[in-house]
Amino acid sequence: xxxxxxxxxxxxxxxxxxxxxxxxxxxxxxxxxxxxxxxxxxxxxxxxxxxxxxxxxxxxxxxxxxxxxxxxxxxxxxxxxxxxxxxxxxxxxxxxxxxxxxxxxxxxxxxxxxxxxxxxxxxxxxxxxxxxxxxxxxxxxxxxxxxxxxxxxxxxxxxxxxxxxxxxxxxxxxxxxxxxxxxxxxxxxxxxxxxxxxxxxxxxxxxxxxxxxxxxxxxxxxxxxxxxxxxxxxxxxxxxxxxxxxxxxxxxxxxxxxxxxxxxxxxxxxxxxxxxxxxxxxxxxxxxxxxxxxxxxxxxxxxxxx
Amino acid sequence: xxxxxxxxxxxxxxxxxxxxxxxxxxxxxxxxxxxxxxxxxxxxxxxxxxxxxxxxxxxxxxxxxxxxxxxxxxxxxxxxxxxxxxxxxxxxxxxxxxxxxxxxxxxxxxxxxxxxxxxxxxxxxxxxxxxxxxxxxxxxxxxxxxxxxxxxxxxxxxxxxxxxxxxxxxxxxxxxxxxxxxxxxxxxxxxxxxxxxxxxxxxxxxxxxxxxxxxxxxxxxxxxxxxxxxxxxxxxxxxxxxxxxxxxxxxxxxxxxxxxxxxxxxxxxxxxxxxxxxxxxxxxxxxxxxxxxx
Numbered sequence: 001x002x003x004x005x006x007x008x009x010x011x012x013x014x015x016x017x018x019x020x021x022x023x024x025x026x027x028x029x030x031x032x033x034x035x036x037x038x039x040x041x042x043x044x045x046x047x048x049x050x051x052x053x054x055x056x057x058x059x060x061x062x063x064x065x066x067x068x069x070x071x072x073x074x075x076x077x078x079x080x081x082x083x084x085x086x087x088x089x090x091x092x093x094x095x096x097x098x099x100x101x102x103x104x105x106x107x108x109x110x111x112x113x114x115x116x117x118x119x120x121x122x123x124x125x126x127x128x129x130x131x132x133x134x135x136x137x138x139x140x141x142x143x144x145x146x147x148x149x150x151x152x153x154x155x156x157x158x159x160x161x162x163x164x165x166x167x168x169x170x171x172x173x174x175x176x177x178x179x180x181x182x183x184x185x186x187x188x189x190x191x192x193x194x195x196x197x198x199x200x201x202x203x204x205x206x207x208x209x210x211x212x213x214x215x216x217x218x219x220x221x222x223x224x225x226x227x228x229x230x231x232x233x234x235x236x237x238x239x240x241x242x243x244x245x246x247x248x249x250x251x252x253x254x255x256x257x258x259x260x261x262x263x264x265x266x267x268x269x270x271x272x273x274x275x276x277x278x279x280x281x282x283x284x285x286x287x288x289x290x291x292x293x294x295x296x297x298x299x300x301x302x303x304x305x306x
Numbered sequence: 307x308x309x310x311x312x313x314x315x316x317x318x319x320x321x322x323x324x325x326x327x328x329x330x331x332x333x334x335x336x337x338x339x340x341x342x343x344x345x346x347x348x349x350x351x352x353x354x355x356x357x358x359x360x361x362x363x364x365x366x367x368x369x370x371x372x373x374x375x376x377x378x379x380x381x382x383x384x385x386x387x388x389x390x391x392x393x394x395x396x397x398x399x400x401x402x403x404x405x406x407x408x409x410x411x412x413x414x415x416x417x418x419x420x421x422x423x424x425x426x427x428x429x430x431x432x433x434x435x436x437x438x439x440x441x442x443x444x445x446x447x448x449x450x451x452x453x454x455x456x457x458x459x460x461x462x463x464x465x466x467x468x469x470x471x472x473x474x475x476x477x478x479x480x481x482x483x484x485x486x487x488x489x490x491x492x493x494x495x496x497x498x499x500x501x502x503x504x505x506x507x508x509x510x511x512x513x514x515x516x517x518x519x520x521x522x523x524x525x526x527x528x529x530x531x532x533x534x535x536x537x538x539x540x541x542x543x544x545x546x547x548x549x550x551x552x553x554x555x556x557x558x559x560x561x562x563x564x565x566x567x568x569x570x571x572x573x574x575x576x577x578x579x580x581x582x583x584x585x586x587x588x589x590x591x592x593x594x595x596x597x598x599x600x
Contacts, residue, residue, distance in 0.1 A: 008413050011411075011413050012413040012414070015411075015412060015413060017486055017487035017488060018406045018409055018412055018487050019406070019412075019413070019414075021402045021403060021405060021406035021487070021488075021491075022403055022406035022407055022412065022418055024399075024402075024403070025399070025402075025403030025406075025407075025418075025422075025457060025462075026418055026421055026422075028399075028456060028457050029421055029422060029425050029457070030421075031438075031442075032435075032438075032453075032454055032457075033424075033425035033428075033429060033430070034425075035430070035438050036429065036430020036431070036434035036435045036437075036438050037428060037429070037430045037434070038430075038434075039430055039433075039434030039435075039437050039438060040430055040431075040434055042433075042434070042437070049437060049440065098330065101323055101326060101327070102327065104319075104323055105323060105324070105327060106320070110324075110327070113331075114327045114330065114331055116583075116586055117330075117331045117334050117335060118330060118331070118334055119586075119589070120334060120335070120338070120582065121334055121337065123512050123516075123578050123582060124337075124338070124516070124575060124578065125515070125516035125517075125518065125534050125537075125574065125575070126516070126518070127516075127518050127534045127537045127538050127541060127542075127571075127574070128341065128537075128571045128574065128575055129337065130541065130542065131341075131537070131541040131542075131567060131571055132337045132340060132341060132571075134541065134542070135356055135564070140355040140356070141356070142356075142358060145358075176333065176334075176337070179330075180330075180334065208319065240519065241517075241518070241519055244519060244522075244542075245538065245541075245542055246542075248542075259432075262431075262432055262433065263432060266432060266433040266436070267432070267433070267436060267523065272433050272437065275432075275433045276431075276433045276434060279431040279432065279433060279434075283428070283429075283431065287427075
């Protein structure tokens with residue numbers, strides 16, 4: 001045992017070149033990932049950025065009680081769950097459907113062209129994409145022109161100032177931007193399916209839909225399961241860059257997600273401890289959700305992350 | 307008869323599917339087209355509202371305002387500087403750590419991997435990270451764009467799994483010739499990993515180019531604001547810079563903010579549109595490597 005230890009230490013020094021590659025990485029992680037975790041302790045303090053951390057008084061669960069009785073907190077929970085549910089139920093299947101239909105295209109060149117084009121919006125900044133949305137949804141914007149031309153509305157509506165539309169705006173703009181990119185992983189999974197399976201099914205008389213259902217979908221099922229678990233466990237998160245871009249004072253009561261609430265309370269109002277308490281609670285719930293989703297998926301389909 | 311009918315049904319499906327895919331392409335490309343035509347619309351026409359298909363009168367007036375705007379162009383410079391430095395540093399640092407960790411005889415490898423894995427599951431989150439940056443002196447400091455973005459667990463895993471596919475014999479023969487670990491990494495391993503380097507460089511570059519909210523959170527000084535943060539203020543907060551207000555006054559306030567906005571958006575996106583086709587071919591390959599592992 002002791003000899004083994006000294007042997008390891010010797011090897012460690014003989015490997016100094018390799019070690020000098022890895023150790024800076026570990027130091028980086030300790031500073032930028034572990035130190036912030038340590039700072040989570042301010043959720044239990046009345047922390048002020050002006051004095052050293054340990055001089056701040058401990059206040060126990062005071063901030064946790066405070067946010068639980070804050071109406072704005074519950075509103076942000078509702079908004080987050082609302083937006084996430086729409087994205088989960090109506091958004092999750094769309095990249096799968098797109099990948100399925102793309103997979104049926106015979107011409108390789110056309111397929112590749114469509115794929116290349118469909119990724120493009122993923123690489124465009126939210127400032128640009130959000131800017132386009134704000135223009136389309138505003139006065140004289142395309143949506144108003146279209147709706148009026150179709151006779152669906154009589155006068156201009158400022159869609160982005162109307163809180164009730166906000167969740168749908170985030171859903172549609174996200175779908176528009178990320179569908180092609182979301183499909184990439186399914187397309188990769190479909191590329192790995194054995195073509196012999198299709199030939200055998202065709203000989204057995206399975207038509208196109210049956211082949212799609214029984215072979216393609218069944219083959220990518222583990223991928224779907226993993227992405228679904230991740231989507232469910234991310235239900236308390238939101239696309240901060242998107243919401244931050246599209247929100248305004250008029251729609252804030254439907255736009256303030258949990259992320260935005262933490263930002264507003266912590267960095268705008270300077271309530272660091274309070275905000276950290278919300279963050280802390282959210283991380284714990286999110287972790288629980290990950291385990292729950294994974295467990296449920298394992299029971300129902302046999303597919304899971306671990 | 308039966309055969310022919312089946313053939314027709316398949317033909318109909320093919321036609322519908324092709325049309326559907328063309329529709330997807332149109333929907334995807336149209337937003338960019340919309341920005342382009344509106345940025346090229348003449349100021350007088352833009353006053354009447356945005357155009358949907360073609361500019362009524364071609365004009366580069368908005369571009370000349372944007373390209374002469376000192377604050378926007380300084381933002382462009384900051385963004386370029388940030389993107390170049392952050393991408394090079396991220397790719398190098400992550401690759402070096404990944405190379406060390408890909409060696410199974412590395413002493414302490416299990417512990418290192420555990421330390422790395424935990425960072426994936428838990429994080430401090432916005433406020434603790436903000437406080438840390440302040441304490442480290444990175445608040446309102448250019449290096450806040452570089453140092454915290456040096457490393458990513460996910461990209462490290464992609465590098466690691468790629469390095470493991472490189473035949474050991476290649477590295478061993480270099481070692482026999484007297485190369486050090488660094489020599490092997492820089493002369494043998496990295497030159498053989500161009501596809502994965504290109505992919506990760508692309509992701510890192512796009513992130514750094516497009517990010518606006520690091521600038522919103524950490525930067526106060528006007529001189530350090532990245533272009534996307536300035537754009538955010540122009541578009542979402544409707545705040546024009548001093549130069550733009552002056553330019554608008556010069557046009558007798560006839561140049562509406564809209565065409566300036568679209569021209570700024572175009573300038574901010576152009577580098578991506580230019581580089582995208584070149585890097586695209588590495589993309590699928592690189593993402594597949596990531597998808598299989600992740």
